[in-house]
Amino acid sequence: MSETPLENVVIIGSGPAGWSSAIYAARAQLNPVVYEGAITEENRMAGTLPLGQLALTSEVENFAGFPAGNLSGFLDSALPANRRGMMAPHAGEGVTGPELMELMRQQAVNFGTRVITDDVAKVDFSTNPFRLFPSAGGEVQAKCVIVATGASANWLGLESEERFKNRGVSACAVCDGALPRFRNKELVVVGGGDSAVEEATYLTKFASRVHLVHRRDELRASKIMAQRAIDDPKVEIHFNSTLEEVLGDDANGVTGVRLGSTDSANEATTIEVAGVFLAIGHTPNTAFLDGQLETNEKGYLVWKKHFRTNTSVDGVFAAGDVADDYYRQAISAAGTGCMAGLDAERWLAHG
Ligand SMILES: Cc1cc2nc3c(=O)[nH]c(=O)nc-3n(C[C@H](O)[C@H](O)[C@H](O)COP(=O)(O)OP(=O)(O)OC[C@H]3O[C@@H](n4cnc5c(N)ncnc54)[C@H](O)[C@@H]3O)c2cc1C
Numbered sequence: 001m002s003e004t005p006l007e008n009v010v011i012i013g014s015g016p017a018g019w020s021s022a023i024y025a026a027r028a029q030l031n032p033v034v035y036e037g038a039i040t041e042e043n044r045m046a047g048t049l050p051l052g053q054l055a056l057t058s059e060v061e062n063f064a065g066f067p068a069g070n071l072s073g074f075l076d077s078a079l080p081a082n083r084r085g086m087m088a089p090h091a092g093e094g095v096t097g098p099e100l101m102e103l104m105r106q107q108a109v110n111f112g113t114r115v116i117t118d119d120v121a122k123v124d125f126s127t128n129p130f131r132l133f134p135s136a137g138g139e140v141q142a143k144c145v146i147v148a149t150g151a152s153a154n155w156l157g158l159e160s161e162e163r164f165k166n167r168g169v170s171a172c173a174v175c176d177g178a179l180p181r182f183r184n185k186e187l188v189v190v191g192g193g194d195s196a197v198e199e200a201t202y203l204t205k206f207a208s209r210v211h212l213v214h215r216r217d218e219l220r221a222s223k224i225m226a227q228r229a230i231d232d233p234k235v236e237i238h239f240n241s242t243l244e245e246v247l248g249d250d251a252n253g254v255t256g257v258r259l260g261s262t263d264s265a266n267e268a269t270t271i272e273v274a275g276v277f278l279a280i281g282h283t284p285n286t287a288f289l290d291g292q293l294e295t296n297e298k299g300y301l302v303w304k305k306h307f308r309t310n311t312s313v314d315g316v317f318a319a320g321d322v323a324d325d326y327y328r329q330a331i332s333a334a335g336t337g338c339m340a341g342l343d344a345e346r347w348l349a350h351g
Pocket of ligand 1: 051056057059060062118120149151288328
């Protein structure tokens with residue numbers, strides 16, 4: 001007799017999508033297992049430690065149900081002591097990303113979700129039960145799988161960029177643009193595609209001026225989007241320019257940037273800004289799937305049924321940013337996580 005455990009549902013990933021699908025699957029008595037990722041230097045560098053992207057940020061102001069206010073007492077009662085110690089002390093205003101993620105994790109655990117702190121390194125979806133191979137070794141089999149491994153924002157890899165992350169450097173204008181530190185200040189957006197242009201024009205709502213820094217001599221964005229940025233009096237485009245260094249100090253965070261030039265006729269410049277937004281794309285975390293699920297042209301998993309989370313393999317569902325190159329928000333990831341949990345339950349009941 002095989003010793004390989006056979007699970008009803010294995011959920012891979014530990015962002016809002018993974019925990020929401022676990023809450024639904026656990027409440028449906030499916031006894032789910034979540035592989036939340038491994039705590040390794042490689043995952044730290046890639047921004048894929050357990051608890052997902054939201055654990056990389058400070059305040060979360062736009063997740064419904066968490067208005068500004070002092071949550072300390074609630075956190076003390078909601079989380080066991082061994083998990084409370086893992087977070088920075090509560091800032092006193094609203095919920096932080098790590099707190100929100102710990103609360104989601106705990107809610108899933110309260111309903112009986114089992115959590116394994118490891119990566120799924122490889123899968124075999126060619127037969128059902130599906131076969132999953134964790135990094136630590138061994139094999140797990142599952143009747144049904146939910147892939148909720150998220151996506152990682154692309155960074156330039158500068159040391160100064162890393163130093164000022166969450167202190168003026170961000171990869172999400174919609175998430176962070178409205179924060180007080182950016183209001184009525186000059187900001188930089190790096191990139192030249194549609195999302196860079198969209199982020200730049202979005203940030204003009206808050207900023208006094210937005211510098212769009214692009215390394216080529218024309219924007220890659222669609223014509224209509226590019227024209228919008230060109231016509232916007234609050235957007236200044238720096239063509240043939242690269243971000244060389246984020247300037248700042250410990251007390252103030254970001255105070256400026258040093259730009260280099262790809263055009264030898266231009267000199268390097270320094271501008272004073274309070275924020276730097278990277279908009280050079282995201283990479284969905286799908287490498288471990290080795291092409292076994294259909295993806296779109298950007299590499300994101302494809303939902304094969306309208307308003308359902310079914311992937312190209314029957315019995316495998318996808319939730320959150322790994323299948324969403326458009327909204328990329330915690331609340332939308334949680335929403336599709338709920339859908340995947342319900343889709344898995346119904347698939348197990350009816351096939
Ligand atoms: C700096 C920053 C700030 C943000 N701020 C906000 C905000 O204020 N509000 C908002 O709504 N959104 C915000 N977002 C976006 C939001 O965090 C994401 O939309 C959301 O986290 C996506 O959730 P997800 O569940 O799809 O996956 P993720 O949060 O990406 O989590 C997936 C996780 O799964 C795990 N994983 C990956 N691969 C494997 C594997 N092979 N095996 C096991 N585990 C694996 C990893 O731990 C990974 O981190 C922010 C994003 C960033 C980067």
